[in-house]
Amino acid sequence: MAKFRTLDDIDVRGKRVLLRADLNVPVKDGVVADATRIERLAPTIETLIEKGAKVVVMSHFGRPNGGPDPALSLRALVVPLEKAIGGRHVAFAADCVGEEATRAVAALHPGQVALLENLRFHRGEEANSPDFARALAELGDVYVDDAFSAAHRAHASIEALAHLLPAAAGKLMEAELNALTTALDNPARPVLALIGGAKVSTKLDLLRFIIGKVDVLAIGGAMANTLLLARGKEVGHSLCERDMTETARQLLALANEQNCRVILPEDAVVASELAPGVTTREVAIDAVPLDAIILDIGAKTAARIGAALAEARTLVWNGPLGAFETAPFDRGTSLVARRAAELTRAGKLLSVAGGGDTVAALAASGVIDELSYVSTAGGAFLEWLEGRELPGVAALSDVSRGADK
Numbered sequence: 484m485a486k487f488r489t490l491d492d493i494d495v496r497g498k499r500v501l502l503r504a505d506l507n508v509p510v511k512d513g514v515v516a517d518a519t520r521i522e523r524l525a526p527t528i529e530t531l532i533e534k535g536a537k538v539v540v541m542s543h544f545g546r547p548n549g550g551p552d553p554a555l556s557l558r559a560l561v562v563p564l565e566k567a568i569g570g571r572h573v574a575f576a577a578d579c580v581g582e583e584a585t586r587a588v589a590a591l592h593p594g595q596v597a598l599l600e601n602l603r604f605h606r607g608e609e610a611n612s613p614d615f616a617r618a619l620a621e622l623g624d625v626y627v628d629d630a631f632s633a634a635h636r637a638h639a640s641i642e643a644l645a646h647l648l649p650a651a652a653g654k655l656m657e658a659e660l661n662a663l664t665t666a667l668d669n670p671a672r673p674v675l676a677l678i679g680g681a682k683v684s685t686k687l688d689l690l691r692f693i694i695g696k697v698d699v700l701a702i703g704g705a706m707a708n709t710l711l712l713a714r715g716k717e718v719g720h721s722l723c724e725r726d727m728t729e730t731a732r733q734l735l736a737l738a739n740e741q742n743c744r745v746i747l748p749e750d751a752v753v754a755s756e757l758a759p760g761v762t763t764r765e766v767a768i769d770a771v772p773l774d775a776i777i778l779d780i781g782a783k784t785a786a787r788i789g790a791a792l793a794e795a796r797t798l799v800w801n802g803p804l805g806a807f808e809t810a811p812f813d814r815g816t817s818l819v820a821r822r823a824a825e826l827t828r829a830g831k832l833l834s835v836a837g838g839g840d841t842v843a844a845l846a847a848s849g850v851i852d853e854l855s856y857v858s859t860a861g862g863a864f865l866e867w868l869e870g871r872e873l874p875g876v877a878a879l880s881d882v883s884r885g886a887d888k
């Protein structure tokens with residue numbers, strides 16, 4: 484990956500810094516349900532404050548239809564943001580461009596912070612409009628992007644704007660890019676990819692890319708059922724994609740060609756339905772009853788993945804291995820997560836995980852802080868695992884442009 488500038492490389496003293504954050508956090512009944520993204524942004528804001536910058540935070544929130552939507556106002560994030568930066572005051576501008584925004588930014592002294600209203604209240608944001616980007620650029624002297632989780636969007640505040648001002652990665656973006664490149668671009672081997680989730684069809688590009696990159700691919704979740712079908716196993720009433728069997732066969736052949744060892748479940752936890760408290764059975768994969776549903780990997784499979792983890796030096800993980808939202812089908816994911824955490828703690832494994840469900844499953848296992856790096860990015864993490872260039876990362880890597888303005 485190309486080099487990018489960081490906060491150490493830019494002079495921000497007394498300058499207006501436009502900080503692209505991802506404050507797209509889950510909010511329930513007006514209360515932030517998971518503040519991880521806000522907390523992870525705080526060190527960047529604090530560093531900018533220490534350096535005497537005027538910090539102008541901007542973000543999208545939800546998916547408004549290109550116009551104002553009171554239910555998606557970022558005003559609700561002012562107090563949580565203040566809390567995350569040690570109770571410092573955060574001013575709010577009721578529009579992200581124009582007079583309101585200009586006034587709020589002009590009132591800032593070095594070391595002070597303002598938050599602009601939801602960028603997606605303007606159509607120009609998602610359209611990557613040069614005019615909208617110019618209107619944003621008028622509010623700042625320097626651009627800092629700390630929104631890796633939105634880097635897969637070629638939107639004005641992420642793409643066009645990065646070319647209009649001297650641009651750098653914030654601390655969170657820097658940590659995220661460093662972790663991800665260490666895990667896949669130049670990893671300590673063997674590398675094990677642990678991929679779960681429901682469907683092969685939504686992760687085809689990911690699987691094709693990852694097979695060429697890693698030494699071992701362990702697959703769980705309902706997507707494993709489709710690969711088991713391709714290996715001639717019967718999966719009863721389990722969730723699977725019968726029309727993807729041929730594609731799954733090709734993936735297994737590709738893995739074989741590329742010397743990527745594939746670990747599929749050899750046993751499974753089955754039940755007659757997905758419901759809490761339902762009677763479960765653990766069966767060998769060759770003995771899944773016709774009327775049963777596979778809902779988790781079995782103990783042997785978990786142990787096998789654990790053994791492969793112990794041999795690996797690097798782990799990349801996306802997707803839960805069972806129907807983890809419903810106990811006891813979280814057990815396989817939890818066992819593997821705890822093993823990964825243990826090996827990471829012992830300094831034997833570099834472990835990187837990401838994706839919405841994955842983060843929820845790791846949090847439920849209580850080991851989210853014990854892996855080397857857990858990304859809060861959903862779509863961006865997946866696109867990175869597909870080997871795609873993310874517009875937000877590409878724009879930052881383009882250091883020649885905007886550099887001397």
Ligand code: 3PG
Nearest residue numbers: 505507632633636861862
């Ligand atoms: C996310 O939450 O995944 C990012 O903030 C991107 O949001 P989007 O999917 O609405 O573009």
Ligand code: MG
Nearest residue numbers: 507861862863
């Ligand atoms: Mg999303």
